[in-house]
Amino acid sequence: MNKPTSTDPNDYEVLIRRRDEADYASYCPQLAHMIKGQAHEEVEEAMKAYVLAYIESIKHAAV
Numbered sequence: 001m002n003k004p005t006s007t008d009p010n011d012y013e014v015l016i017r018r019r020d021e022a023d024y025a026s027y028c029p030q031l032a033h034m035i036k037g038q039a040h041e042e043v044e045e046a047m048k049a050y051v052l053a054y055i056e057s058i059k060h061a062a063v
Helices: 040-062
Strands: 015-020 023-028 033-037
Touching (some): 015 040, 023 040
Antiparallel strands (some): 015 023
């Protein structure tokens, strides 16, 4: 699978699933990356940060 090259955060989906009362997972299919945590907001914010860090890394790689 080729990693995406888009620098637009809106091109990356963040899917969140509640597995039980205190077990959540977020997944970004474009990056094939999953983050687990204990709260919806925790995994959502962690994945958004991961996507933004990925975008920054490809911006710096292009320079």
